[in-house]
Amino acid sequence: MPVPFFRRCSAALLISLLLACPAALRADPARTIGALGRIQPADGVIELGASAGETIDAVLVTAGAKVTAGQPLVRFADRGFAELELRMAKNALRETEETNPPTLRSRELALRQATSNHALAKERLERYTALNESAISPPELEQRKQQAESATNQLEEAKAALTGTLSRTANSLERATIQLTVAQKRFDALTLPSPIAGTVLEVSGSSGARAGAFNIKLADTSRMVVLAEVFEGELGRLRTGARCEVKHDALGEAAVTGRVTQIGRIVSGTGKVAQVWVELDKPEPADRFIGMEVNVTIKP
16 A cells, blocks of 8 residues: 555655754753752761660760760769779879889889998908918908808899889789779770760660660761762763752752762662762751752752
């Protein structure tokens, strides 16, 4: 059957358009990429809790508080007893440090005296034995030999006493230092410090709560990002540094701006999307809406 005239014309027109304007069917490289994302701190959210068996004595911060690294967030029960142990350990170390130096000084003085006595007795014996044999009295010679031998024994005893005192002093200081370290660790373990400088996002639990019923979430909100999910068909058009706009009614009428800092390398098998990190130019007001879903417009 002959092909109708209008169908032949339509086919010819379509072919001519394809040959003349092939770019008409290709995607516009300038068009934006849309995606959904969630607001989160650049370094994530840190979640802290109590160890098994611990009881909360006092929560020292509230949601929204700014904290510094190492600042106590929670005080656990039995802290009073641990504080007493720590004080006793400090006193013991101080007493050891104050008691040992006088003992050491007396041992050192005794050694110097014994060294001097030994040198003198040895010199007297040598001078006497150097005399003419006719001038030497056997009783006097024997006496000087005994004095030199006694001085040698006293010198060895002084050396041993000083060595023993040094060893005992070192051991005493080491024991006192170890006891203080253990007491300090036990005391520190009864306080939960903040691992970072940041903002307390949420506090669940209060005084008297036990492990499992207590939780603190905190984060550094000075850098905020949106973790967006971009369809795999658009990934080839993405580049780091691309400007972005983030919108949500809670963020106000003006779009929050940012840029692409990282493009994920894994595409999910079900959603056919990859994660893209958009760092916001400034943290406000996104830092008040962590976890909120927002609309993201990326300009390739």
